[in-house]
Amino acid sequence: MEEKPSVLRALFDKYREIIMYCIFGVTTTLVNWFIYSIYVRVVPANDYAAGFPTWFQELIVSRLHLDIKLIYAGVVAWIVAVIFAFITNKLWVFESKSWNAKLVTGEALTFFGGRVATGILEVASVPALVAWGFDATLFGVDGLPAKIVVSVVIVILNYILSKFISFRTVNDEDK
Numbered sequence: 001m002e003e004k005p006s007v008l009r010a011l012f013d014k015y016r017e018i019i020m021y022c023i024f025g026v027t028t029t030l031v032n033w034f035i036y037s038i039y040v041r042v043v044p045a046n047d048y049a050a051g052f053p054t055w056f057q058e059l060i061v062s063r064l065h066l067d068i069k070l071i072y073a074g075v076v077a078w079i080v081a082v083i084f085a086f087i088t089n090k091l092w093v094f095e096s097k098s099w100n101a102k103l104v105t106g107e108a109l110t111f112f113g114g115r116v117a118t119g120i121l122e123v124a125s126v127p128a129l130v131a132w133g134f135d136a137t138l139f140g141v142d143g144l145p146a147k148i149v150v151s152v153v154i155v156i157l158n159y160i161l162s163k164f165i166s167f168r169t170v171n172d173e174d175k
Contacts, residue, residue, distance in 0.1 A: 032081035039073035094167035114161035
């Protein structure tokens with residue numbers, strides 16, 4: 001006699017993709033926050049704007065009052081998190097097991113392209129929120145509450161981009 005799957009197993013099977021995306025989305029976000037926090041805490045405060053053109057220093061530092069170190073921290077954290085996210089999304093969320101060069105190239109280009117768009121939004125939003133008054137510190141890390149708020153929006157946008165653009169060919173083939 002065949003055993004009926006449990007209610008939890010049936011729910012997991014029905015919503016597997018979303019559950020896996022949430023698990024790896026949270027994990028990717030934690031990787032991002034961890035790298036961001038290490039950068040902010042460990043890298044010494046320098047005059048980060050010194051290497052940029054005068055117009056950039058005037059606009060970003062003087063007028064917008066953005067902390068360039070937070071921008072650098074965001075960029076480094078974003079790069080590490082996106083590499084982690086591509087691997088986990090490909091293998092375990094959308095189950096794209098093929099390593100065909102053409103398929104992987106298409107997936108990678110659309111995935112990284114989408115992440116560039118949301119990455120720019122993330123990297124710009126955190127210092128902007130800090131400059132506009134959401135400048136709280138959490139666990140001794142400047143701007144971490146702003147980063148958390150922005151991360152929620154980014155995770156949702158990234159799911160939509162991954163599902164309907166980057167890994168859609170895999171999803172269409174599975175149907």
